[in-house]
Amino acid sequence: MKTLLIILSSLLFVAFISCSDKDADKKPTDKQVAELRTAAGDFMGKLKSVLVSEMQNNGVVKAVSVCSDTALILTEQMGKSKNLSIKRVSKKNRNPKNVPDAFEQSVLEKFQSLKMIDKKTEYAEITRLNGNDVIRYMKPIIMQDECITCHGDNEYIPDAVSEILNERYPNDKARGYSSGELRGAVSIIKVINN
Ligand code: HEC
Numbered sequence: 001m002k003t004l005l006i007i008l009s010s011l012l013f014v015a016f017i018s019c020s021d022k023d024a025d026k027k028p029t030d031k032q033v034a035e036l037r038t039a040a041g042d043f044m045g046k047l048k049s050v051l052v053s054e055m056q057n058n059g060v061v062k063a064v065s066v067c068s069d070t071a072l073i074l075t076e077q078m079g080k081s082k083n084l085s086i087k088r089v090s091k092k093n094r095n096p097k098n099v100p101d102a103f104e105q106s107v108l109e110k111f112q113s114l115k116m117i118d119k120k121t122e123y124a125e126i127t128r129l130n131g132n133d134v135i136r137y138m139k140p141i142i143m144q145d146e147c148i149t150c151h152g153d154n155e156y157i158p159d160a161v162s163e164i165l166n167e168r169y170p171n172d173k174a175r176g177y178s179s180g181e182l183r184g185a186v187s188i189i190k191v192i193n194n
Contacts, residue, residue, distance in 0.1 A: 026126045028135045032192075033124045036084070036137035040122075040186040043074055043086055044141065052146065060149050061160045064168075068095065083190070088141065090184030094151075094165075094174035103127070104187050107138045112182055117142060129189065137188040143181045151177045 050070045054063040071088060078086050089100040091108055100108055107123045114121065117140050124137045148156045150165070151174050157165070165172055177183055 028124050028126050028137075032135055032190075033122070033137065036124065036135065036188050036190060037122060037139070039078060039082055039084065039086060039188060040137065040139045043078055043186060044139075046074055047071060055146070055149075060158060061164060064150065064161060064164050068168075085189045087187055088184055089187050090141075090174060092173040092177070093184070094169050094172050096171060098184070100184075100187070103136060104138065104185065108182070108185055111138075111140045111185065117182065126192070132191045132193050135188075135190045135192055137190070138185045140185050141183045143177045143179050143183045145179050147177070147183070148179065151175060151183065153178075 047070055051063060051066050054066045075085075075087055078084070087098065089098050089104045089108070091100060091105070093099055110123065111117060111121065122137065122139045124135060126133060126135055128134070129136075143151065150157060150161060153176055154162065157175065165175075174183075
Protein backbone atom coordinates (compact mmCIF):
# COMPACT_ATOMS: atom_id res chain seq x y z
CA MET A 1 0.00 0.00 0.00
CA LYS A 2 2.77 2.36 0.97
CA THR A 3 4.69 1.61 -2.24
CA LEU A 4 1.56 2.22 -4.29
CA LEU A 5 1.13 5.59 -2.61
CA ILE A 6 4.72 6.50 -3.33
CA ILE A 7 4.36 5.45 -6.98
CA LEU A 8 1.12 7.39 -7.32
CA SER A 9 2.51 10.53 -5.79
CA SER A 10 5.65 10.40 -7.93
CA LEU A 11 3.45 10.00 -11.01
CA LEU A 12 1.45 13.04 -9.92
CA PHE A 13 4.66 14.93 -9.33
CA VAL A 14 5.93 14.09 -12.81
CA ALA A 15 2.60 15.12 -14.30
CA PHE A 16 2.77 18.38 -12.38
CA ILE A 17 6.31 19.12 -13.58
CA SER A 18 5.49 18.45 -17.22
CA CYS A 19 2.42 20.70 -17.00
CA SER A 20 4.37 23.58 -15.60
CA ASP A 21 7.07 22.97 -18.20
CA LYS A 22 4.45 23.31 -20.88
CA ASP A 23 3.36 26.63 -19.45
CA ALA A 24 6.95 27.82 -19.32
CA ASP A 25 7.27 26.92 -23.02
CA LYS A 26 4.53 29.38 -23.83
CA LYS A 27 6.59 32.38 -22.82
CA PRO A 28 8.84 33.84 -25.51
CA THR A 29 12.37 34.78 -24.40
CA ASP A 30 13.29 38.40 -23.65
CA LYS A 31 15.41 38.40 -26.80
CA GLN A 32 12.51 37.21 -28.98
CA VAL A 33 10.21 39.84 -27.51
CA ALA A 34 12.83 42.59 -27.90
CA GLU A 35 13.16 41.79 -31.62
CA LEU A 36 9.42 42.11 -32.18
CA ARG A 37 9.22 45.25 -30.03
CA THR A 38 11.84 46.83 -32.29
CA ALA A 39 9.98 45.74 -35.42
CA ALA A 40 6.71 47.23 -34.10
CA GLY A 41 8.49 50.48 -33.18
CA ASP A 42 10.16 50.74 -36.61
CA PHE A 43 6.87 50.08 -38.39
CA MET A 44 4.93 52.72 -36.44
CA GLY A 45 7.82 55.19 -36.54
CA LYS A 46 8.18 54.99 -40.33
CA LEU A 47 4.45 55.17 -40.85
CA LYS A 48 4.12 58.25 -38.68
CA SER A 49 7.05 60.11 -40.22
CA VAL A 50 5.69 59.55 -43.75
CA LEU A 51 2.22 60.62 -42.60
CA VAL A 52 3.41 63.79 -40.87
CA SER A 53 5.68 64.87 -43.74
CA GLU A 54 2.95 64.17 -46.33
CA MET A 55 0.44 66.23 -44.32
CA GLN A 56 2.91 69.12 -44.03
CA ASN A 57 4.08 69.06 -47.64
CA ASN A 58 1.04 67.98 -49.62
CA GLY A 59 -1.91 68.47 -47.29
CA VAL A 60 -4.28 66.21 -45.45
CA VAL A 61 -6.25 65.05 -48.50
CA LYS A 62 -3.17 63.58 -50.18
CA ALA A 63 -2.10 62.12 -46.86
CA VAL A 64 -5.18 59.89 -46.75
CA SER A 65 -3.53 57.44 -49.11
CA VAL A 66 -0.40 57.45 -46.96
CA CYS A 67 -2.06 55.79 -44.01
CA SER A 68 -3.20 53.05 -46.40
CA ASP A 69 -0.53 52.71 -49.10
CA THR A 70 2.44 53.21 -46.80
CA ALA A 71 1.08 50.75 -44.30
CA LEU A 72 0.71 48.16 -47.04
CA ILE A 73 4.21 48.77 -48.42
CA LEU A 74 5.78 48.63 -44.96
CA THR A 75 3.85 45.49 -44.14
CA GLU A 76 5.25 43.88 -47.31
CA GLN A 77 8.81 45.14 -46.92
CA MET A 78 9.25 44.40 -43.25
CA GLY A 79 7.48 41.09 -43.56
CA LYS A 80 9.93 39.99 -46.24
CA SER A 81 13.11 41.34 -44.68
CA LYS A 82 12.40 40.17 -41.17
CA ASN A 83 10.42 37.09 -42.03
CA LEU A 84 7.39 38.05 -40.03
CA SER A 85 3.86 39.27 -40.60
CA ILE A 86 3.11 42.75 -39.31
CA LYS A 87 -0.12 44.73 -39.52
CA ARG A 88 -2.41 47.10 -37.66
CA VAL A 89 -5.71 45.96 -36.22
CA SER A 90 -8.59 47.81 -34.61
CA LYS A 91 -12.03 46.95 -33.24
CA LYS A 92 -13.35 50.13 -34.86
CA ASN A 93 -11.50 49.70 -38.12
CA ARG A 94 -11.44 51.67 -41.36
CA ASN A 95 -10.05 49.05 -43.74
CA PRO A 96 -11.94 45.72 -43.52
CA LYS A 97 -8.54 43.98 -43.73
CA ASN A 98 -7.70 45.35 -40.29
CA VAL A 99 -10.42 43.49 -38.39
CA PRO A 100 -8.82 41.71 -35.41
CA ASP A 101 -8.95 37.90 -35.23
CA ALA A 102 -10.05 36.19 -31.97
CA PHE A 103 -6.56 36.37 -30.43
CA GLU A 104 -6.14 40.05 -31.37
CA GLN A 105 -9.62 40.85 -30.13
CA SER A 106 -8.86 39.38 -26.69
CA VAL A 107 -5.53 41.21 -26.38
CA LEU A 108 -7.20 44.49 -27.43
CA GLU A 109 -9.71 43.91 -24.64
CA LYS A 110 -6.84 43.34 -22.21
CA PHE A 111 -5.28 46.65 -23.27
CA GLN A 112 -8.65 48.38 -22.99
CA SER A 113 -9.13 47.15 -19.42
CA LEU A 114 -5.77 48.50 -18.20
CA LYS A 115 -5.95 51.58 -15.99
CA MET A 116 -3.08 53.08 -17.89
CA ILE A 117 -1.33 52.27 -21.14
CA ASP A 118 2.26 53.48 -21.34
CA LYS A 119 5.18 53.11 -23.71
CA LYS A 120 6.05 49.73 -22.21
CA THR A 121 2.61 48.17 -22.62
CA GLU A 122 2.79 45.10 -24.87
CA TYR A 123 1.69 41.47 -25.04
CA ALA A 124 3.59 38.42 -26.28
CA GLU A 125 2.74 34.74 -26.32
CA ILE A 126 3.86 31.53 -28.01
CA THR A 127 0.96 29.69 -29.56
CA ARG A 128 -0.02 27.42 -32.48
CA LEU A 129 -1.32 28.91 -35.70
CA ASN A 130 -2.06 27.02 -38.93
CA GLY A 131 0.12 24.10 -37.84
CA ASN A 132 3.09 26.29 -36.84
CA ASP A 133 4.57 27.39 -33.53
CA VAL A 134 4.42 31.17 -33.59
CA ILE A 135 5.13 34.12 -31.36
CA ARG A 136 2.29 36.61 -31.38
CA TYR A 137 3.21 40.11 -30.29
CA MET A 138 0.96 43.15 -29.91
CA LYS A 139 1.58 46.77 -28.98
CA PRO A 140 -1.15 49.39 -28.43
CA ILE A 141 -1.66 52.31 -30.83
CA ILE A 142 -2.90 55.43 -29.06
CA MET A 143 -4.74 58.35 -30.69
CA GLN A 144 -2.74 61.57 -30.85
CA ASP A 145 -3.80 65.10 -31.77
CA GLU A 146 -2.61 64.79 -35.37
CA CYS A 147 -4.85 61.77 -35.95
CA ILE A 148 -8.06 63.70 -35.25
CA THR A 149 -8.29 65.13 -38.81
CA CYS A 150 -8.93 61.64 -40.14
CA HIS A 151 -10.17 59.64 -37.13
CA GLY A 152 -11.86 62.20 -34.87
CA ASP A 153 -15.49 63.34 -34.72
CA ASN A 154 -16.92 64.34 -38.10
CA GLU A 155 -16.74 68.04 -37.17
CA TYR A 156 -12.91 67.77 -37.11
CA ILE A 157 -12.66 65.98 -40.45
CA PRO A 158 -12.45 68.41 -43.39
CA ASP A 159 -15.15 67.88 -46.06
CA ALA A 160 -12.62 66.97 -48.76
CA VAL A 161 -11.14 64.28 -46.52
CA SER A 162 -14.57 62.99 -45.56
CA GLU A 163 -15.45 62.65 -49.25
CA ILE A 164 -12.42 60.47 -50.02
CA LEU A 165 -12.97 58.38 -46.90
CA ASN A 166 -16.63 57.79 -47.82
CA GLU A 167 -15.63 56.77 -51.31
CA ARG A 168 -12.79 54.41 -50.36
CA TYR A 169 -14.13 53.02 -47.11
CA PRO A 170 -17.91 52.74 -47.28
CA ASN A 171 -17.89 50.76 -44.01
CA ASP A 172 -15.54 53.09 -42.15
CA LYS A 173 -15.85 52.67 -38.39
CA ALA A 174 -12.64 54.54 -37.55
CA ARG A 175 -14.15 57.96 -36.72
CA GLY A 176 -15.25 59.53 -33.47
CA TYR A 177 -12.00 58.76 -31.66
CA SER A 178 -10.49 61.29 -29.26
CA SER A 179 -6.89 61.98 -28.38
CA GLY A 180 -5.43 59.53 -25.85
CA GLU A 181 -7.91 56.77 -26.69
CA LEU A 182 -6.83 53.23 -27.66
CA ARG A 183 -7.03 53.25 -31.47
CA GLY A 184 -5.89 49.67 -32.05
CA ALA A 185 -2.64 47.73 -32.04
CA VAL A 186 0.32 46.64 -34.10
CA SER A 187 0.09 42.88 -34.44
CA ILE A 188 3.07 40.70 -35.35
CA ILE A 189 3.22 36.98 -36.02
CA LYS A 190 6.59 35.25 -36.22
CA VAL A 191 6.88 31.58 -37.10
CA ILE A 192 9.46 29.87 -34.89
CA ASN A 193 9.49 26.29 -36.23
CA ASN A 194 12.95 24.81 -36.60
C1 HEC B 1 -4.66 61.80 -43.53
C2 HEC B 1 -5.61 60.95 -42.87
C3 HEC B 1 -5.15 60.11 -41.73
C4 HEC B 1 -4.46 60.52 -40.62
C5 HEC B 1 -3.96 61.91 -40.28
C6 HEC B 1 -4.32 59.34 -39.80
N1 HEC B 1 -4.90 58.25 -40.39
FE1 HEC B 1 -4.99 56.37 -39.62
N2 HEC B 1 -5.94 55.74 -41.28
C7 HEC B 1 -6.25 56.53 -42.38
C8 HEC B 1 -6.72 55.68 -43.45
C9 HEC B 1 -7.13 56.13 -44.82
C10 HEC B 1 -6.68 54.35 -42.93
C11 HEC B 1 -7.05 53.07 -43.68
C12 HEC B 1 -5.76 52.41 -44.05
C13 HEC B 1 -5.88 51.19 -44.91
O1 HEC B 1 -6.57 51.22 -45.92
O2 HEC B 1 -5.21 50.20 -44.54
C14 HEC B 1 -6.18 54.44 -41.58
C15 HEC B 1 -5.97 53.33 -40.78
C16 HEC B 1 -5.46 53.38 -39.52
C17 HEC B 1 -5.28 52.22 -38.67
C18 HEC B 1 -5.53 50.76 -39.03
C19 HEC B 1 -6.80 50.23 -38.52
C20 HEC B 1 -8.00 50.62 -39.36
O3 HEC B 1 -8.83 51.35 -38.81
O4 HEC B 1 -8.13 50.20 -40.53
C21 HEC B 1 -4.79 52.69 -37.48
C22 HEC B 1 -4.46 51.86 -36.26
C23 HEC B 1 -4.63 54.12 -37.63
N3 HEC B 1 -5.05 54.50 -38.87
C24 HEC B 1 -4.13 54.92 -36.66
C25 HEC B 1 -3.82 56.26 -36.87
C26 HEC B 1 -3.14 57.08 -35.88
C27 HEC B 1 -2.71 56.61 -34.50
C28 HEC B 1 -2.98 58.30 -36.44
C29 HEC B 1 -2.25 59.49 -35.84
C30 HEC B 1 -0.86 59.31 -35.52
C31 HEC B 1 -3.58 58.26 -37.75
N4 HEC B 1 -4.07 57.01 -37.98
C32 HEC B 1 -3.65 59.34 -38.59
C33 HEC B 1 -6.12 57.90 -42.46
C34 HEC B 1 -5.43 58.68 -41.57
